[in-house]
Amino acid sequence: xxxxxxxxxxxxxxxxxxxxxxxxxxxxxxxxxxxxxxxxxxxxxxxxxxxxxxxxxxxxxxxxxxxxxxxxxxxxxxxxxxxxxxxxxxxxxxxxxxxxxxxxxxxxxxxxxxxxxxxxxxxxxxxxxxxxxxx
Numbered sequence: 001x002x003x004x005x006x007x008x009x010x011x012x013x014x015x016x017x018x019x020x021x022x023x024x025x026x027x028x029x030x031x032x033x034x035x036x037x038x039x040x041x042x043x044x045x046x047x048x049x050x051x052x053x054x055x056x057x058x059x060x061x062x063x064x065x066x067x068x069x070x071x072x073x074x075x076x077x078x079x080x081x082x083x084x085x086x087x088x089x090x091x092x093x094x095x096x097x098x099x100x101x102x103x104x105x106x107x108x109x110x111x112x113x114x115x116x117x118x119x120x121x122x123x124x125x126x127x128x129x130x131x132x133x134x135x
Contacts, residue, residue, distance in 0.1 A: 001045035008033055032073055051112045057104055057131055060096045067093040069107055078123040089125040104131035
């Protein structure tokens with residue numbers, strides 16, 4: 001699996017632990033790698049992709065009256081859902097949406113595989129920070 005993932009353009013490194021059933025995949029800055037592409041490579045290697053903890057940069061947009069993240073450069077919109085352990089982060093996203101605050105944000109959260117094909121991906125938000133211009 002490590003070799004297959006490292007062959008994907010934009011992947012910097014991949015460390016796999018069969019003992020802990022984890023993969024730590026680091027992407028190069030400015031990459032265009034989608035989580036879907038990584039999941040396919042993992043599946044094609046005979047493994048099952050589960051939840052992924054990710055750091056994503058994008059802008060807060062509205063989808064169905066709720067906050068979502070338009071991931072910069074990927075053409076992917078992730079619906080933002082609250083993490084019960086970190087409710088303030090979801091509140092920040094909702095406030096940015098309601099007040100129409102522009103600018104990029106960095107969100108850390110967990111993305112679970114969609115329940116069924118065609119379901120939108122959701123990110124359970126753990127933290128949100130504005131991205132400083134020039135960063």
